[in-house]
Amino acid sequence: MASSHSEATHHIVPVPVYLGVFLALIVGTIVTTLVAYVDLGPFNIVVALFVAICKATLVILFFMHVKYSPKLTKLVVIAGIFWLIILLTITETDLLTRHWIGVPGR
Amino acid sequence: MASHGATLLRHHFENEEQQKEASSLGMWVFLLTEIMFFGGMFMAYLAYRQIYPDSFAAASFKLNIPLGAANTVVLICSSLTMAMGVHSAATGKQKLTVIFLILTLVLGFVFLGIKGIEYHDKWVHHEVPGPNFHPEDWPKNIDMSHASLYFGLYFGLTGLHASHMIIGAGLLLYLIIKASKGAYTPEWYTPVEMVGLYWHFVDIVWIFLFPLLYLIDPHFGK
Numbered sequence: 001m002a003s004s005h006s007e008a009t010h011h012i013v014p015v016p017v018y019l020g021v022f023l024a025l026i027v028g029t030i031v032t033t034l035v036a037y038v039d040l041g042p043f044n045i046v047v048a049l050f051v052a053i054c055k056a057t058l059v060i061l062f063f064m065h066v067k068y069s070p071k072l073t074k075l076v077v078i079a080g081i082f083w084l085i086i087l088l089t090i091t092e093t094d095l096l097t098r099h100w101i102g103v104p105g106r
Numbered sequence: 107m108a109s110h111g112a113t114l115l116r117h118h119f120e121n122e123e124q125q126k127e128a129s130s131l132g133m134w135v136f137l138l139t140e141i142m143f144f145g146g147m148f149m150a151y152l153a154y155r156q157i158y159p160d161s162f163a164a165a166s167f168k169l170n171i172p173l174g175a176a177n178t179v180v181l182i183c184s185s186l187t188m189a190m191g192v193h194s195a196a197t198g199k200q201k202l203t204v205i206f207l208i209l210t211l212v213l214g215f216v217f218l219g220i221k222g223i224e225y226h227d228k229w230v231h232h233e234v235p236g237p238n239f240h241p242e243d244w245p246k247n248i249d250m251s252h253a254s255l256y257f258g259l260y261f262g263l264t265g266l267h268a269s270h271m272i273i274g275a276g277l278l279l280y281l282i283i284k285a286s287k288g289a290y291t292p293e294w295y296t297p298v299e300m301v302g303l304y305w306h307f308v309d310i311v312w313i314f315l316f317p318l319l320y321l322i323d324p325h326f327g328k
Contacts, residue, residue: 012196013189022186026179029316033175036321048317056310063189063306065299070127073134080138084145091149095156 011068021062028055114294126296133300137307144311147266151259151318154252161252164245166322168233169260170224174320177220178312184213185309192302195285195295203285203298210305211278214271221268225261233257260319267315270308277301 032051036044061067066077119125155162191206227233232240235254244250281301284290290298 012193015190015193018186018189018193022182025182025185029175029178029182032317032321033171036171036317036324039323044321044323048321052314052317055313059185059306059310059313063185063309064303069130072127073131076131076134076138080134080141083138084141087142087145088149088152091153095153 011065013062013065013068017062021058024058025055028052122293129296129300130303133303137303140307144263144266147259147263148314148318151263154255154259155318155322158249158252158255160248161250162256163323164248165241165253165256165260166319167324168228168231168241169320170227171320171324173220173224174316177217178316180213180217180220181309181312184210184217185306187213188302188305191281192295192299195290195298196292198292200285200288200290203290204282207278207282207285207298211275211282214275214278218268218271218275221264228257228261234261263315263319267308267311270311274301274305274308277304 028051032048035047035051038044040047060077066074115122115125119128187206187209191203191210194200194202194206231242232238235258239250239254239257241250241253244253278301281298285298
């Protein structure tokens with residue numbers, strides 16, 4: 001059972017992959033900073049968060065080796081992100097809809 | 107020292123793969139608690155930013171975007187050197203491991219130094235929430251009390267992040283000392299890899315903090 005994992009555990013990420021990820025992260029930082037100066041109305045935050053999520057995904061997959069990790073680790077990472085999404089969306093549904101029916105406190 | 111592989115395997119694990127997987131799984135579970143910890147603060151920030159968009163944009167305009175962007179680049183560089191440190195440890199290059207870990211530590215201190223300059227600016231310009239809070243050139247039509255809420259969240263989030271960096275610097279110092287004594291081999295370098303995971307996580311937190319705190323409508327003040 002454990003032997004099926006041995007290949008994944010000993011995987012060593014080649015240096016060019018790290019350099020590629022690094023360049024992508026730098027480009028992402030430049031893009032976010034420049035786009036912020038352009039008035040896109042409500043889409044400024046959408047672009048900013050989209051770029052940030054892409055950058056975070058690159059770091060998680062390559063720098064943190066999740067792409068090369070066993071399925072159990074991947075499951076744990078996905079579960080964590082899923083729980084964070086629960087925290088954010090359920091709070092947002094309250095914040096965004098509370099004034100629809102005139103509940104006190106908003 | 108001679109039979110590394112045999113001696114470093116704890117008896118409750120079947121083999122080294124399993125031992126290594128257990129370590130990284132445990133580290134990830136810890137990082138999940140960190141995700142929820144920072145997640146709660148991010149949610150508080152997002153909620154108040156939605157409720158007081160104008161005050162938050164005006165307050166965010168007081169931050170120094172070039173310094174924030176520079177710090178983002180510094181942290182990304184430190185993540186690269188950390189990844190290279192883990193890579194060097196995994197391939198048994200002891201000298202390179204030490205060099206990359208030292209570079210990571212130095213970049214961590216550069217980040218904290220720049221953060222210190224920013225905090226000092228906030229202090230000098232009365233932008234720290236408290237009795238002396240009165241930002242200069244504040245737009246007349248915007249409520250200042252909500253700006254103090256923004257700066258409270260700013261100091262809370264960046265302060266929590268900076269304290270993680272300080273803990274990370276301590277961990278790196280420990281790794282540098284151990285690595286220079288040759289404690290890590292391609293068979294066992296788990297501490298280097300685990301601190302790497304922690305360091306990258308702290309980098310990810312900043313990847314979200316920078317656009318959310320610094321880049322709310324910078325065209326606002328134009």
